[in-house]
Amino acid sequence: xxxxxxxxxxxxxxxxxxxxxxxxxxxxxxxxxxxxxxxxxxxxxxxxxxxxxxxxxxxxxxxxxxxxxxxxxxxxxxxxxxxxxxxxxxxxxxxxxxxxxxxxxxxxxxxxxxxxxxxxxxxxxxxxxxxxxxxxxxxxxxxxxxxxxxxxxxxxxxxxxxxxxxxxxxxxxxxxxxxxxxxxxxxxxxxxxxxxxxxxxxxxxxxxxxxxxxxxxxxxxxxxxxxxxxxxxxxxxxxxxxxxxxxxxxxxxxxxxxxxxxxxxxxxxxxxxxxxxxxxxxxxxxxxxxxxxxxxxxxxxxxxxxxxxxxxxxxxxxxxxxxxxxx
Amino acid sequence: xxxxxxxxxxxxxxxxxxxxxxxxxxxxxxxxxxxxxxxxxxxxxxxxxxxxxxxxxxxxxxxxxxxxxxxxxxxxxxxxxxxxxxxxxxxxxxxxxxxxxxxxxxxxxxxxxxxxxxxxxxxxxxxxxxxxxxxxxxxxxxxxxxxxxxxxxxxxxxxxxxxxxxxxxxxxxxxxxxxxxxxxxxxxxxxxxxxxxxxxxxxxxxxxxxxxxxxxxxxxxxxxxxxxxxxxxxxxxxxxxxxxxxxxxxxxxxxxxxxxxxxxxxxxxxxxxxxxxxxxxxxxxxxxxxxxxxxxxxxxxxxxxxxxxxxxxxxxxxxxxxxxxxxxxxxxxxxxxx
Numbered sequence: 001x002x003x004x005x006x007x008x009x010x011x012x013x014x015x016x017x018x019x020x021x022x023x024x025x026x027x028x029x030x031x032x033x034x035x036x037x038x039x040x041x042x043x044x045x046x047x048x049x050x051x052x053x054x055x056x057x058x059x060x061x062x063x064x065x066x067x068x069x070x071x072x073x074x075x076x077x078x079x080x081x082x083x084x085x086x087x088x089x090x091x092x093x094x095x096x097x098x099x100x101x102x103x104x105x106x107x108x109x110x111x112x113x114x115x116x117x118x119x120x121x122x123x124x125x126x127x128x129x130x131x132x133x134x135x136x137x138x139x140x141x142x143x144x145x146x147x148x149x150x151x152x153x154x155x156x157x158x159x160x161x162x163x164x165x166x167x168x169x170x171x172x173x174x175x176x177x178x179x180x181x182x183x184x185x186x187x188x189x190x191x192x193x194x195x196x197x198x199x200x201x202x203x204x205x206x207x208x209x210x211x212x213x214x215x216x217x218x219x220x221x222x223x224x225x226x227x228x229x230x231x232x233x234x235x236x237x238x239x240x241x242x243x244x245x246x247x248x249x250x251x252x253x254x255x256x257x258x259x260x261x262x263x264x265x266x267x268x269x270x271x272x273x274x275x276x277x278x279x280x281x282x283x284x285x286x287x288x289x290x291x292x293x294x295x296x297x298x299x300x301x302x303x304x305x306x307x308x309x310x311x312x313x314x315x316x317x318x319x320x321x322x323x324x325x326x327x
Numbered sequence: 328x329x330x331x332x333x334x335x336x337x338x339x340x341x342x343x344x345x346x347x348x349x350x351x352x353x354x355x356x357x358x359x360x361x362x363x364x365x366x367x368x369x370x371x372x373x374x375x376x377x378x379x380x381x382x383x384x385x386x387x388x389x390x391x392x393x394x395x396x397x398x399x400x401x402x403x404x405x406x407x408x409x410x411x412x413x414x415x416x417x418x419x420x421x422x423x424x425x426x427x428x429x430x431x432x433x434x435x436x437x438x439x440x441x442x443x444x445x446x447x448x449x450x451x452x453x454x455x456x457x458x459x460x461x462x463x464x465x466x467x468x469x470x471x472x473x474x475x476x477x478x479x480x481x482x483x484x485x486x487x488x489x490x491x492x493x494x495x496x497x498x499x500x501x502x503x504x505x506x507x508x509x510x511x512x513x514x515x516x517x518x519x520x521x522x523x524x525x526x527x528x529x530x531x532x533x534x535x536x537x538x539x540x541x542x543x544x545x546x547x548x549x550x551x552x553x554x555x556x557x558x559x560x561x562x563x564x565x566x567x568x569x570x571x572x573x574x575x576x577x578x579x580x581x582x583x584x585x586x587x588x589x590x591x592x593x594x595x596x597x598x599x600x601x602x603x604x605x606x607x608x609x610x611x612x613x614x615x616x617x618x619x620x621x622x623x624x625x626x627x628x629x630x631x632x633x634x635x636x637x638x639x640x641x642x643x644x645x646x647x648x649x650x651x652x653x654x655x656x657x658x659x660x661x662x663x664x665x
Binding site: 104110136 | 345346347348349351352353354355356358359362363366375376377380440441444445446448449450451452453454455456459665
């Protein structure tokens, strides 16, 4: 996918701003530029922040939290300047780091209560909400057990509970499905979806797994090498990404050329199949006729949603982790 | 808050009543720091943790208090004024090594786990700033040491009051001691907590943090003491290398400014001139008597007296240790990766 659509679409976003950045730049002392003049707005809802590992997602989240100071540029979250009024802002933010961050020698109920209090909740409210949140994430019966004895999936749910216990306006998640088995991933994604819809809390979820993100997000922000690649509602991604996939026996290159002559942009994928961009309309007849004229045999003809990676120019899916939206 | 209608309750099932928003008070940064401080204070004593976490703090607190209880009990049994195992000043000196152990075992509980398990990432993304975390941790350990430091002295005092023939007079007599006890307990608490936390903050693993604090507090004083005692003329400044001895020096000074210095002139600490090569037996006897006199003299003195340094030097060293520790803590937590 070309990058010519990138610039225009940020203005598409609604005027209600959950987060807005202007020329946000972060350079690490070693000379690495993690964010490079990032200007964007994110509106309330569930937003996916996608990009390859090292694209600057974690850095961006940490700057939102005021954990890192930007080298230059500005960032406003929930209408509050993140660098100037960090503690005040963080009362209304929940955060799940991508790594383990739980003390093993405390029961989940105690820990989540403690985190509620460190977020500014009074003692009684902290205790009540901790129990409630552990129920929401499905750990109510296990809440008095020490966290050290929990499975990875349970720990991930404790992390979610501590991030939601103070009823934040915005939840920030960094690779929330890391290290989870398929069932755990499904559960986690469902919890994230419920947080956005039922709980009415805005979510920004950073991930390199586009297929997962697509299941739960209303919006996508793609960054690469610290630069904004694209920001748009997920619907616009999927609408544009409809493909017709054709497999043929015969001279594929000539077939593609013939399709081009009929006004159907097509290209040969690495796996040998031919992908045809569908821009509305129904080109099935045209494809059939062209195949007959070119003397190639049609093996397969079907619609497919574009892999999001293709649009971002990222390398194609490496295989069988089952998380990519595909044919 | 779980609310159920009568119908739901009768059905006896757990209903998902949906997510409830929180509309109550938010206490902000002050509330967050208070919570972290209170949690730290509990952690130092192993409260809210398993039984194993309570062994060390409970044992050490018992070690600190038991001698005072024994003295109070003996005084009660045998009548006031008869028994005085410890003065307040002496009690600080005798028990200060227990505070060293307490710091070595409990300081890592307070800060090392937060680094090792990366809980700091969660704290720093809460309603506080990084220096607030340091302040809450220093406050927690200092408070703990201060409480443990005061407890035996309260026991000692009540032992005196109740065993004295004239309780009121005993109370009145003890009043001048009170500010000294509080001041000494406070200095030791602040000094040891700052030094221990500064050391623990830069070490990633718990056993190493404990070992480093043991080294800085216990081993240092174990090395320094014999050196100072045997060669006070040359080695006396070494007392300043041990935070425990510095604390001892300040405590001594607080209780009696004159006791910081030796009760003899400095010539006393110089090596005794060797007898001439062919000395007669009377000269030899005088020489041996002089050596014995000096060694007995030293036995009656504290290490602080033998070092014979001015009180201002202990106060200055304390200030220096506090400044360095505060610097280490500030820089460490400003730059720590979360």
